[in-house]
Amino acid sequence: MARRAEAGNKKRISAEEWQRKLREVRVAKEDMNRVVMNFLVTEGYVDAARVFERESRTAPGVDLEQITDRMEIRKAVQSGDVEQAIERVNDLDPEILEQGHELFFHLQQQRLIELIRQGQLAEALEYAQEYLAPRGEDHPELLQDLERTAALLVFEDVGSSPLADLMDVAQRQKTASELNAAILASQSQEAEPKLPNLLKLLMWAQKQLDEKAVYPRVDNLVTAELHVDGGN
Amino acid sequence: MAEVARQQLVDRLQSDDSASRLQALRCIKNCVIGNRRQKQHYIHLDAVKLLVAVLASPTADAAQLVQAAAAVGSFAASKEGLLSVIHHRGLLHLLKVLQSSEDVKVVEAAVRAVKSVCRTADEPILDVLSPPSLGVLPRLVSLLASPTSNVAESSAAVLACCCDRGREQQNAVAVAGAVQPLVALLASQQHSKQEAALAALAALSSGNAATSEDILEHASVLSSLLGAIKRGRSPHTRFVAAVCLVNLSQHIPALGQEELSTPQGLQQAVLPVLVQLLDADMAENVPGALCQLVEHSAELQLAAADADAVAKLCAILRQQWRAPPVVEGALRCLAALCSKREEQRRQVVDARVLPVVVAALSHQSLPMRAAACMCMRSLSRSTKLLRGHLGDVQLAAPLLALVDEGDTEVAAQAMGTLTNLAVDFSAVKEQLLAHDGVARFAALADSMQPVLRLHGVWGLSSVAYMAAPEVKQSIAHHLPWSSVVALLEDSEPEVREKVMLLLRNMLHSERNIEAVLTWSCNALLEAARDVLQRSEGQAAAELKHHALYVVVNMASSTAAHKEAVMQSGWPPLLVQQLRDENEQVREAAVWAIINLTWSRDGDAEETAVRVQQLRLLGVEEELRRLEQDECIAVKERASTALDQLRALEGGGDDDVAMEAVV
Structure with a gap:
């Protein structure tokens, strides 16, 4: 694969280092919950939103x-x-x-x-x-x-x-x-939930990074498993 | 067929069966929402009257009230529907339902319907805040906290509509406690709530110190608004936030703790935002808001000009699709920006919008004509433009038409412009004379309105300035001396001053003097003297100045005219004026002495007599004192006068030659 062939010129980031860097980024749990709630509300999953509200104490923001x-x-x-x-x-x-x-x-x-x-x-x-x-x-x-x-x-x-x-x-x-x-x-709500856009941003950012580095990627958005390329 | 079905539905609104009635209400509502044509059909069937009857009925249940309110609200969304709703007192009953219902759904439907009325109405609706309706305010305030979609927004819009009706209503809205929840809405995550709150706060603070201070008591307001003008979601949001800040900045204490909480700091922050918004193709009256901001501040006018506001405003004038209020705002704003600065006037002319301004002078709406007139007045202060561009357009006729309007304010503006145009070097002067300008000005000088009298006299004095003898004759013809006498005794000091200026300009140049004396039945000098003596030292420097130049002009003429001055009781007054606190007055008085002691046409003998008379009044001591005057011009004139006195003493009369005519 092309990526592999060019790997020699790129910075290589190990799984451990990557994990360490990820741990340094702090995303507030409330923010994550809000993104999830935004998705449920916008897509109209009322029952799920109700349960999620009860369990995570995240306000749905709408009736x-x-x-x-x-x-x-x-x-x-x-x-x-x-x-x-x-x-x-x-x-x-x-x-x-x-x-x-x-x-x-x-x-x-x-x-x-x-x-x-x-x-x-x-x-x-x-x-x-x-x-x-x-x-x-x-x-x-x-x-x-x-x-x-x-x-x-x-x-x-x-x-x-x-x-x-x-x-x-x-x-x-x-x-x-x-x-x-x-x-x-x-109702002053966005027509699209925020989550798909965030995922698009993730894919875009990975593509940018692919040019410069070899690192553990998320290839499958459903499992979000980190996949280390280049035979590590 | 459809017609029959509609009639049946309308009939069922009066049915005894409440289920049938409810169903008819729902059907009609669903038919008319978004359908202008259906609304017209139902209006002709008198449905609005029956819908209002449901709102007014004590037996109507919540479900019926909700449907009836929504239907009435939908009718009110069209112009003809609104007329029908108002005619059948629909608004009144909506407000009653809004105020007294305990059912959340009913209240929501009612507030949305009232908002629909406010949105469609061009003018503030009288019913909304006639005193009996004020009771609805607490309910509206409580709805500001509603989480249901659009309800808080609707309530804020209705409150804004109330505020548009005037100061009393603004105060009532504030007293009902609207400020706090509106300020809270500014921080809402939902932009429609923010925008509604901004609009309501803008209406609440407009031209009202008390409500503005109420709003300013909330510490977060300024930072919310400053955030909104920068990061507002839409140009509309940024604009409304800017309007709020313009309103509030006029009532904030001058000594803020931080720069951004002082009036100047806020105004400097808002200015670039408004100037930038001039470029946005928006329906809102951005130029009007900018005008309000810069109107009274030379500093802000300069800042706006530096930000290229003039070019942007001219661009708006060139866009024919702009709504009249926006064009009017642009004209007013240009009037402010060009009021004192030549560079900006030049810019307006170079932008080729002069024809637009001239056309607006004859626009059908009075505010537009007034704004165009203000703009033209600012432009007419430019001597360069008067010599050039302004002469190429037909200005005299539309401006004179404005003078004849009933509106004193506009007439005064128009006269002010004409007065500027009437000066000698103006290319428009010919136009003005061709349109009977002298007769029209003279007629105004007789007006009962002080401001029109002022401008009438002022206009005549401009026309008289350096004018040809025929023009002066025409003035004397249209303004009888009896009118001049009355104007010299006018209750307004400014009128007295301008009529004196007129006399001074009429006398200018020796060849006119006899004509003026004839006009005044030889009472000119006495009349001028009386004005000065009557005012007992309270006369404004300007008035004295002009009166003294009447004497200076007379004394520059023949021995007979100089003698007339000597006999008129002026000499003691002249000596007295040498001690005046105003340097221009002192200088004019010295000029009069110089002219009186100047000998010409071999009148050495008469001159010696005049000098002797003046000496007896102590003129020499006064002049010697003036040789130490703080004003150089006065000092030099005093030396000249003394030299002339000494020369006469020595018998010689031909070495010093000075004569003043101004």
Whole structure:
């Protein structure tokens, strides 16, 4: 391997030395716990967050009830029940859809898609006229998307039309994620947990270090085992 | 079909069956949230009135109140919905529910709805803090500690909205105990809470010493704010924190323990942040805030100019998409920065924004016109610009139009600018005369408003400065002598001073003297004398100075005019003025003596008589004393005068020649 071949020019750090250096870095346990809690809360693992709160005495920083709501709203979109999702978001915080024009449009678009998927074409047509069409007048920036969505009503077999992507499950996921991020933002929370980013930073830092030194690496993030390269 | 369904839902709002009513409330709410068109449909069906009725109903349960409040809040998020909500007293009932409900969910829904009202309203809503509603403040304060999403933020926003209504409301908010929890929110991990608290503190501290001092009692405030202007998450956060600091810095004790807790220290810390934010394309009125900061401090104006604020403000003026309040702020800020400094005026002209400023003079909104006028006034103080660039634009007409407006403040600013433009070397002077400037100024000199009288007279005196005889004739024509007499007795010292300046400028140059004497029915010298005598030593140096130059100008003329001075009762007064504490007054008095003792056109005999009369008044002793004067100019003039007296004594009258005309 290339790394091994170049090893001669690089600084070599033994396992013992590495361990000693690691021990010198002090990371407060509370900080670690907060990172974990942040992950549980953001990803919506309410039960785990509750247990973790009890065991580690780390404050979740948000109302855990709201997480349940958020998860159920996401689930509703993922399972195609957009109407229920809209109602629950409005119960949670009416401002989210009052102010988020684009998000609301995407939800309405999804609603239309679901009606078409269920073959309720008359309802779909009425919904498009009553709710979607006026949005184009108020928000011209949505017009193009709006026309594309309305075209769904034209094709007999949407699945084989150029608009097939809209009917895909991935579209549901996209809408669900957008809504989830908006709810998190309304609660002043990041849309992404901090942990994945920290791990990305770890990988990046190791890559930088690989250029200069041979040291015990973390190759497997799941086990976080230190792997000493270069035949030590 | 949809229309029928909507009507049915609205009808069900009055249903006896509470479950059916609740369901209708929910449906309508979900229909209107985020849907402007649906709101319009329901407004036409009078749904808002029925929703408010639910809020007002004593039998409505918590679930119904939550839905009704959310629906009303959604209607209030659109302009037409807000009108309907206000019309049906929806805000009043929301506030009642907010104040008196014991149900957490109901209170939350109500505060969000009230916030929606505040957010949509362009102007502060009267109902929010009419005295009966003040009872809601303790409830709002308690909600600042709510952990539920957006509730603390909503409450802070409503409190900020209250504060915008005026001092009394600001004080009531502080008394209700809002300061402490708002300060606590500044340290929140959630930036939306921080931002809401910043906005509320900015509104609370705006122009109010008492509430500012309340806020400053919390030791952590300044460090939180200083942190926020540097590390604030968004430009908006940094801006609002800067506004807080600008407000607070005006009420902080001058002797802080550390540099950053003194007014100057804080202001110097905020200044670069605001100047930098001028570059950010944000809707907030950054120029207005910067203007508030530098308005009263030459030092901060200089610092802002050094940080290149003028170029940035000019860039804003060139961006046509900017909201009127931002443009207005930029004009005001430029007015402050150019008020005393030629370099900055030059920069404005070089940035080619003069046409924008001129256009703003005729803008539809009064505050904009006023701001443009202030800016133009600062620019018109530059003699270089008056000779050049300002002559190329049509200024006289829009400025004269502003003078005719009802607003005294704006009219005064416009007159101040016109007065600057009216001086002789100005290229705008021609424009001004072409637009009947003399008649308009003369009309203002008759105004009941002291400030307009002042500027009217001031404008005329500028027009008269070095003017052609026809212009002076026009002034005499439009301002009858009786008006001059009245103005010389004006209650305002400044008006008296400027009318004296007018007389001085009118008299300037010998060829005008006869015309002025005719205008005054030969009462000019007496009138000037009376003003000085009436003021019994309390006259301002400026007034005396101008009055003395009336005499100096007269005495520079023919023997007959000199004799008129001698007969007017002025000589004893002149000798007396030689002892005045102001050096310019002493100098002017010596000039008058020099001119009176100067012989020309073979009037040696008359001159000898005048000298004799002055000697009897003790003029020689006074002049000798002035040879030791601390002011060099006075000293030299006194020597000249004495030389002239001595020369006359020796019979010769042709070796010293000095005559003053100013």
